[in-house]
Amino acid sequence: MVMESVYGDRNHEDVEGRGKLLRRIIEETRNKNGTLLIPAFSLQRTQTLLFEINKMVEDKEIQPIDVYLDTPLGIRILDIYRKYPEHFNDRIKSRLDAGDDPFDFSGLTLTPKSSESRKIVREKNPKIIIAGSGMSHGGRIRAHEIEFLGDKKTTLLFVGYQSVGSLGRRLQDGQKRTRIDDEWVTVRADIRSITGYSAHKEMDQLIDFVEQTAPSLKEVFVVMGEPKSSLFLTQRLRDFLGVNAIAPESGASYFIDW
Template identity: 35%
Template sequence: MQLQFLGANRQVTGSRYVLRAADRTIMIDCGMFQEREHLSRNWDPSPVPPGEVDALLLTHAHLDHCGLIPRFVAEGYSGPILATPATIDLATIVLEDSAQIHVEDASYKKRRHEREKRKGPHPEIPLYTPADAQAALKLFQPVEYDTPISLGHGIEARYHDAGHILGSALIELFVSDGPRTSRIVFSGDLGHDDHPLMRDPHPINRADCITMESTYGDRDHHRAPDVMNELAKIVNDTVERKGNVVIPTFAIDRAQELMYLFSELVRDEKIPRLTVFIDSPMAIDATNIYQKHPHLFNEEARALFEQGRHPFQFPGLHFVKSADESKAINAIRGSCVILAGSGMCTGGRIKHHLRNNIIHDESTVLFVGYQARGTLGRRIVQGDPTVRIHGREYNVNAKIRELHGLSAHADRTGLMSWLRHFKEPPDKLFLTHGEEEAAMSLKKHVEEQLGWRVDVPEYEARADI
C-alpha cells in the first residue's frame, strides 16, 4: 500500500491524499489552496490522473477540503464522491458560491488587466464555473456515520463524527489482504470537546496508520467560559468607545457558533441589546441547513431547541441578504456587531466593512479563526500598520483582537487526547494540515509523550504503509 500527500503539507489548505491499495486508488478530500504562495497549485493539472481514481471520500464541506472537486470532475473524474448528508447539503452551497466567485473574479481581473495593460500570474478565466459545480454535485452519494461502505477489492470505509462542523467526518479505511486487515485512519479536521453545538470527536482505538491534522499543534485554546466572558468584554469595551465590532466570519460553523454565543450573552444581559448583522448569504443558507439537522448537535444544543431558546434567533439579530442592505450598514449610527465573510478576509463583504472600520480607533476587528499565511487576515493579525484592500492602502487604527477559543479545530491538548484513545501505537502517524512550525512542534510533543513514529510529509511525498 502507498499513501501520497497532495496538499495541506507543512501548510494548512489544499487537503488531498491518495491511497493506493488492492489495485484501487482512493482519494481523500480534494481541497483548494488558499495561501498566496500556493495558489498556482489550484491551476495545475491533477497530480493523479482523474481516470485512475476509483472513489473520492470527502471529510467535510470546508473549501480547503472540497474546493477543487469541480475542477477535478471537469478534468475527467466521474466516480462516486462519498460524504455525509449534511456535508452534501453544505458542499452544495459552498461549491456553488465558490464557482460564482471564480466567474466574477475572472471577469474583474480581465477588465483590470486590460485597463492596466498587463497580465496576471493566473489565466483570466474561472478556475471552474457554476456548470462545473453542478456536474460535480451530481456525483455525490450520501453515507451515514458508523456504517460500513464497500469500495470494492476488499476495501471498506466507515465515517465517524469528527465534531468539527456539521456533518464532518473522520474516516477509517479497512484494507483486507488475505488473513490480514489493515486499518488506515484519516482525521479530517478534528473538533474540540467543548464545542457549543457539535458532538465530541469520535474516539478510535486502533490503526496501523494515521493521518491527522495539526492546525493548532503548537498551542492550546482558551476554555469555553473564558471565551464567553472575553467576547462580552470585547463587545462592551467597543460599545463604550462608540465603535463597531467587525468579525471576519467563516460562513459554516463559525457564524452559527457566534450566533449561539451572542444569543446567550443577550439573553443573560451580559452585553447591551445592539444589532448583530449576519452579512453573508452563505452563512444564512448554512444556518438553515444546521436547523435541518438538529439530531447532529450535542445534547446541550438540542435541549436549547426543545426549551425554546433557539440559538439562531435572538433580539437584535438581523440577516443581511442583498448587497444594498450590506452597504446600508455603513450608514447606521451607534455601535453594532458585523459578522461577514470571508473568515480570512480573502474576499466577500468583509473587505467593504474593513474599509469602513479599520481606520477608526473606536472600532474593533475581532478574529475568531485561523488566519493562513499570506492572507489579508494574517497581515492584520500580525500587526501590519497599513493593509491593501481593493487596491488602496488603509491605516490600521482599529483595535485588533483574537479569540482563539472559537476555533472549530482541536488544540494541542485535544489532539493529544484523541490520540490517547489508541490502545497501541500505529506504525506511523503523519501530521498534515498545519503550518510547518505547528506540525513540527506537535511531532516532537507526540514523540516525547507517546513514543510514536511521526512524520511531517512534504508536498507530493509518497509513503509505503
C-alpha cells in the same frame, strides 16, 4: 497515521473562556461606541457566534447592541439549521419547544441584500458585523474592513485560523497598511483573536488522539500545519508517547510498511 497540526503547538480557550473573551470585547466595543468586525466562516462558526451572543443578550450579560449578520450564505445555512431542529441536542430542543429561537434576539438584523449591507455604514450606534469570509479572502467583510479599519474605535476579531498569505493573517500579524481590493487602507483598529471557536483540535487533544492507538502505530505523519506547529507537535509525540512521529518535508518520499 496521518494527522493535522494547525494548532499543534498551543491550546485553545475552553467554551467558558472564549465566551468571557467575546463578552469583554463586545462590552469594550459598546463602551467606546465602536464597531466590532468579525470575519466568520458561513457554516458552523457563524451559527455558534449567534447562539452565544443570543445567550448573552437573553441572560443580560451584555448591554443591548446592534448585530448585523451580513453573509448571504451564512443566512441561508441558518435557515437550514432552523429547518431541521430534530438534529439539535436536547438542551436546544427544549428551548425551541418553549418558543425560544436560539439564533434570534433583540438587536439582530439579517442583511441578505447588498443594498442592505451598504446601509450598515450609516448606522452610528455601536454595532457588531458578522460577515464572510472567515480569512477575509473575499465576501462582504472586505468592504467593511475598507470602511472601518482606519477607525481607532474599531475592533477586528478573528475567531478562526488565518492561513499564511491571507489578508486575515497579514492583519493578525500586525500589518499597519494593506491593500484591500483596489484601495490602500491604514489600519488603526484593534486586532484581536479568540482561538476557542476553531474547529481544529488543540495540542492536548491531538496528543490524546494519538495516545489512544499509540501501541499499534508504526509511524505518525504530522501534516497540515505551519512548520513551527508541525515540528513542535512532532517532538511532543516523540517525547510524551514514544511514537515515531515525522513532519514530512515537501517533495520527500516515505516507504510505508503495511
